[in-house]
Amino acid sequence: xxxxxxxxxxxxxxxxxxxxxxxxxxxxxxxxxxxxxxxxxxxxxxxxxxxxxxxxxxxxxxxxxxxxxxxxxxxxxxxxxxxxxxxxxxxxxxxxxxxxxxxxxxxxxxxxxxxxxxxxxxxxxxxxxxxxxxxxxxxxxxxxxxxxxxxxxxxxxxxxxxxxxxxxxxxxxxxxxxxxxxxxxxxxxxxxxxxxxxxxxxxxxxxxxxxxxxxxxxxxxxxxxxxxxxxxxxxxxxxxxxxxxxxxxxxxxxxxxxxxxxxxxxxxxxxxxxxxxxxxxxxxxx
Amino acid sequence: xxxxxxxxxxxxxxxxxxxxxxxxxxxxxxxxxxxxxxxxxxxxxxxxxxxxxxxxxxxxxxxxxxxxxxxxxxxxxxxxxxxxxxxxxxxxxxxxxxxxxxxxxxxxxxxxxxxxxxxxxxxxxxxxxxxxxxxxxxxxxxxxxxxxxxxxxxxxxxxxxxxxxxxxxxxxxxxxxxxxxxxxxxxxxxxxxxxxxxxxxxxxxxxxxxxxxxxxxxxxxxxxxxxxxxxxxxxxxxxxxxxxxxxxxxxxxxxxxxxxxxxxxxxxxxxxxxxxxxxxxxxxxxxxxx
Numbered sequence: 001x002x003x004x005x006x007x008x009x010x011x012x013x014x015x016x017x018x019x020x021x022x023x024x025x026x027x028x029x030x031x032x033x034x035x036x037x038x039x040x041x042x043x044x045x046x047x048x049x050x051x052x053x054x055x056x057x058x059x060x061x062x063x064x065x066x067x068x069x070x071x072x073x074x075x076x077x078x079x080x081x082x083x084x085x086x087x088x089x090x091x092x093x094x095x096x097x098x099x100x101x102x103x104x105x106x107x108x109x110x111x112x113x114x115x116x117x118x119x120x121x122x123x124x125x126x127x128x129x130x131x132x133x134x135x136x137x138x139x140x141x142x143x144x145x146x147x148x149x150x151x152x153x154x155x156x157x158x159x160x161x162x163x164x165x166x167x168x169x170x171x172x173x174x175x176x177x178x179x180x181x182x183x184x185x186x187x188x189x190x191x192x193x194x195x196x197x198x199x200x201x202x203x204x205x206x207x208x209x210x211x212x213x214x215x216x217x218x219x220x221x222x223x224x225x226x227x228x229x230x231x232x233x234x235x236x237x238x239x240x241x242x243x244x245x246x247x248x249x250x251x252x253x254x255x256x257x258x259x260x261x262x263x264x265x266x267x268x269x270x271x272x273x274x275x276x277x278x279x280x281x282x283x284x285x286x
Numbered sequence: 287x288x289x290x291x292x293x294x295x296x297x298x299x300x301x302x303x304x305x306x307x308x309x310x311x312x313x314x315x316x317x318x319x320x321x322x323x324x325x326x327x328x329x330x331x332x333x334x335x336x337x338x339x340x341x342x343x344x345x346x347x348x349x350x351x352x353x354x355x356x357x358x359x360x361x362x363x364x365x366x367x368x369x370x371x372x373x374x375x376x377x378x379x380x381x382x383x384x385x386x387x388x389x390x391x392x393x394x395x396x397x398x399x400x401x402x403x404x405x406x407x408x409x410x411x412x413x414x415x416x417x418x419x420x421x422x423x424x425x426x427x428x429x430x431x432x433x434x435x436x437x438x439x440x441x442x443x444x445x446x447x448x449x450x451x452x453x454x455x456x457x458x459x460x461x462x463x464x465x466x467x468x469x470x471x472x473x474x475x476x477x478x479x480x481x482x483x484x485x486x487x488x489x490x491x492x493x494x495x496x497x498x499x500x501x502x503x504x505x506x507x508x509x510x511x512x513x514x515x516x517x518x519x520x521x522x523x524x525x526x527x528x529x530x531x532x533x534x535x536x537x538x539x540x541x542x543x544x545x546x547x548x549x550x551x552x553x554x555x556x557x558x559x560x561x562x563x564x565x566x567x568x569x570x571x572x573x574x575x576x
Binding site for chain 1: 293297300302303306307309310311391392393396397399400401403405410411412413414415
């Protein structure tokens with residue numbers, strides 16, 4: 001994120017300090033939380049998946065998927081152990097993931113060491129192949145649920161859930177093809193829910209992915225980490241091209257606000273508030 | 287200094303708040319006006335240079351180093367010759383962007399950045415790398431005997447403007463290293479690359495090669511890198527930009543940093559041993575101008 005967040009987590013009187021530093025985004029801890037809009041630390045996007053999930057796909061994504069398969073492309077879900085670590089590093093991490101991260105101007109969301117750690121037994125790889133070359137991939141790991149989440153109204157009783165850790169593709173078309181097919185592919189392997197964790201802010205180029213995911217989301221969990229642990233954004237300081245997702249509670253009612261310019265930011269905000277109105281959003285740690 | 291609170295463009299009205307914050311946390315403040323800086327000094331902050339830069343003479347005079355460094359340079363150089371590597375230095379603009387990104391940026395630089403979890407000059411972002419085509423940047427490509435690219439370095443021709451009292455520094459234009467990387471199997475050739483680069487730079491008529499600009503404080507894993515740079519350096523240059531830099535370390539003091547004092551830069555470290563070692567290396571490199 002290009003907007004600097006000043007950490008005052010160790011300050012003795014963070015509330016007073018927050019008032020003395022009105023021109024900065026802040027991360028702090030305190031017994032008293034501010035009335036200002038707070039942002040969650042993470043937004044979990046939950047998608048209920050079925051083997052007939054393809055029916056829910058936008059028509060254009062479905063058409064792309066059909067063209068991909070007709071042209072000889074194939075999709076698979078397999079255990080990460082089916083491929084050697086060196087092959088995964090060369091063909092998935094270096095050829096797909098690093099290129100995607102660099103092209104999207106992201107910081108390093110996953111280093112080589114953290115990628116290696118991801119590929120532990122039981123982790124799945126979803127791969128789209130074209131001419132026997134991987135062209136899009138996602139990592140799916142078994143989901144660890146906190147008791148709070150597992151008991152929640154949205155999540156209900158989850159038989160099988162997978163965390164969708166990261167998606168990388170050679171281009172946007174292949175990314176959409178993989179994402180369109182992923183729910184049905186996962187369901188065919190016994191998965192009921194997919195969960196994707198996002199940061200509450202988006203750099204340019206990420207909002208489209210937000211909009212696409214939220215359009216298919218079955219529910220959201222907002223993670224506020226712990227009471228009094230505050231991520232406090234000042235909306236007026238958000239820079240051009242960036243977007244930050246806020247959740248505001250007024251009179252006990254939650255609503256979402258998205259800073260940022262353009263139609264996509266408005267669409268993300270509309271989708272978030274739609275999910276809130278439908279009762280599909282809950283918070284943990286607030 | 288893992289819990290450093292950076293405050294950009296600190297305003298005078300915020301000094302009290304920052305003083306309060308620095309009682310428990312390490313604080314780094316960027317200040318545009320000297321009055322605010324003076325107030326921070328009164329509060330116990332130290333002023334830092336904007337950057338620290340180790341420079342080597344071009345060409346590298348291997349015989350001028352102590353025995354250990356000399357031997358390791360010669361050994362690296364022998365390995366370089368045995369593997370029949372060669373180095374080609376040319377303006378980045380003379381290369382095609384398509385070739386650069388396919389053959390050098392993704393396989394050499396980006397892979398190394400993600401392997402080492404480093405982000406020199408934000409070059410892990412493609413847009414930052416694309417922007418280099420608009421600047422006076424040179425690309426050094428290391429090829430093996432078969433012509434395959436096995437390493438590379440990016441260097442920027444830059445105007446040196448250093449005005450710290452008591453410090454002799456090169457003036458005029460130099461080549462400054464931005465990033466360098468090798469494929470995984472040839473990591474041991476970094477020193478040989480320095481020798482080759484310095485020779486190539488000298489052939490182009492330059493006197494100094496910069497080993498890259500660093501921040502003036504060093505986290506534990508980076509202290510060793512700085513020591514290595516200082517061992518090779520023939521000159522250490524410090525820069526102060528119009529926006530001044532001040533720091534006050536909290537309970538987790540940084541292992542080492544450079545302080546700007548009225549009489550010049552001073553190396554500081556948490557341990558006396560390290561402080562003496564860094565100061566000694568810098569003094570040798572600076573030729574007594576520290």
